[in-house]
Amino acid sequence: MPPELTRTRRLILDAILRLQAEDTPATLGAVAQATGLTKQAVSYQTVLLREAHYLEPAASRYAPLILTSKARALIGGGGFPLVGEIAAGQPGHAEQNVEAYITRLDQVIDMKEGDYLLRVRGDSMIGVGIYPQDIVIVRPNETVPNGDIAVVLLPGESTATLKRVEHQNSKITLHSANPDYPPMTFPARDVRIQGCLVAHIGQAALRSRRV
Structure with a gap:
């Protein structure tokens, strides 16, 4: 488990994934009820999860919580890590810094509706x-x-x-x-x-x- 993803944060992400699968808005209250945590605890952890790029930025104060592709790849749905750049000129060292988790072609190719x-x-x-x-x-x-x-x-x-x-x-x-x-x-x-x-x-x- 990545160091920034504690048991509590993983519990929250799992709950969001389940709620989304049930077509239920993953609000702070719904996640708190699903996890047994308080709304205050969930709210605090979601701030840290956004900083670690497991949750999308909040559209509004009461907007549902939305998993990023990084979170979906880790806890469900698969995905492939994009781990930085490689030199096509002089050789360099490959650094394992995950920039994102790729789950769709249109995340790396300029694809449009109808392609x-x-x-x-x-x-x-x-x-x-x-x-x-x-x-x-x-x-x-x-x-x-x-x-x-x-x-x-x-x-x-x-x-x-x-x-x-x-x-x-x-x-x-x-x-x-x-x-x-x-x-x-x-x-x-x-x-x-x-x-x-x-x-x-x-x-x-x-x-x-x-x-």
Whole structure:
């Protein structure tokens, strides 16, 4: 148990989690009743729990207590620790300082409502680090800036492809990131852009076997 999380504080967090699961507002009074503590004791401990980032800041004096992702990851719901930064230049020491507990992709990727995920098939985009079986995150859009990577439905095809889009007046050229696949040019009116690439996720173990 982390040093700042005493038995009493863990008791309070567990009570909040139970109340939320029952769709009951986790007010100071409700938590006090659920734990057998006084409201004053709960109030004092919640101040310390907020300082340790186990509770969200209070929206108002009487607002329900809300667990942070750090608390949910620790006492229920899982999560993965974000433990600081790593140098991509000169080597440095990895410090185990937990900044947050990640339970959703949108906590680390700029995702919006409506974004979706696709699994990559084929090797046409390996030049930009996108390999077969990687996951790409796509934002629905019918247009993309020149040079961006997009999900495109080709003329006469029933499946979509991932390509870099080049606008050329009344034509669109789709570029792969693999010299084995030549560019494809179509009339712009015949090309249907379905979304733009937001990010992609690859697995190191799978990638090392492809090299």
